[in-house]
Amino acid sequence: MYKITTADKFLWEGISLDGKLVLEGGTSWGNTTDLIAEKISANGWKTRLISVDVDESHFAEVEERLRDKFHELILRKADLSNLDFISQNSVDVIICNYTLSSVNQFPFRAIKALKEFYRILKPGGKLLITEEMPIWAVESRDYEYWSKRLRIIKSISVLKAMAHFNEIHPQDLEEVMSTLGFKDILRQEFKEIIDAEMATKFLDKRKQTLIKGQDDLQNEHLTKGFVELTEKLVEAFENAKEFSAPAYIIKADK
Template sequence: MTDISVQSTTEVESSETTHFGFSTVSTDQKAEKVAEVFHSVATKYDIMNDLLSGGIHRLWKRFTIDCSGARPGQKVLDLGGGTGDLAAKFSRIVGDKGEVVLADINNSMLNVGRDKLRDSGIVGNVHYVQANAEELPFPDDHFDVITISFCLRNVTDKDKALRSMFRVLKPGGRLLVLEFSKPLLAPLSKIYDAYSFHLLPKIGELVVNDGDSYRYLAESIRMHPDQDTLEGMMQEAGFEQTKYYNLTGGIVALHRGYKF
């Protein structure tokens, strides 16, 4: 496998529309607009994650790792893996006989992740692939574990992406979707809304000089399916024994499903 490979897809003109945050755009525009967001924030993505979550994102990711059941010698796909937080941990778990693929549709994020992992001495069992989650360029029944962390909400056709993940997962393998979700309590939801729509863009403007991208990120969270809806989507894609865990009062949820 090459160091960074690109999955090219044929663009099909369509009059269909979808959401980009609270805006409505044509389906063939969304990927380009999402790419612009992450090109803008890539170099300071890790700093902003720590700053905006108070470091709690590390606990969410650790819980995802613990729920993955990954073992030495397995193949893991870290989809939408960005700067490689999960890929780095999986690399140590699967060892020299295993393989981790860090895949992202955005080459700026992928390059930051590659440099970060290599600088920390992680080489050999991690490969980097630029790919669209809706059309994954991997064989059927290939991975033991797939994780997609804070990425699914940015995908244009989530159902198609889930089916694509199901296809490349081995029988007996598991998918873990870590994503922002719907807070369980109304008071928490109000506080979260105030933080997301007022404070978050201001911090983005100060740190990254890009408040609009973080305004989009807040809006994209609100447009993402709630916990039960996403679980149903996973079941429709073929996953069984689905379950989700609410983290930090439902601000984030981890969904898990198996392929049998």
């Protein structure tokens, strides 16, 4: 979802997409798709990209913006835990940025996605994963906006009986990947710089979800309280361009 900036060198070290078939897990607004396109243009690579998301609402704008950047661009609505439209041992590189925690909102579904990644990767194929660190694994005072925003989003999701993101600790993710057969696993933790406007837009979207369905809570004070918390946090960051968030990258081979 978010654009990788501070750990860009580690992410791309030893990676070539020239003549390769690449799967992007989680299209969203196309931020990672933009990043891949930039690398392709800078290196003169010819790359085929399949970009997958459960939400197709941004596909048209992504295709309009980037279709000429790729040798072939396919945007596909699907769940990453079921990629039956992609053949076994056919993909060279999988790039999954800030998406597994979304898949993991349903218990064990991230494991199913990782199994699918392993299935479709060619022997020797590369898997690149970037994820936010779980909120309980860091000192929240070091990431005040990120921490407050994440807690409000999750709380609203619970109140509305909506599934919410479940961040995965990197050690746990490494263990699962190793169990599934991935090898040469490398990890780097870092402080990421997040675009404040995009992050605030997602927060405001959750607030609108709460307001539109406030009757089913049957507690006007609870609804107003969360709306107030959200609006204060949005207001506090309306003039900010970016904020920090703890994240990590895991790279592995099949």
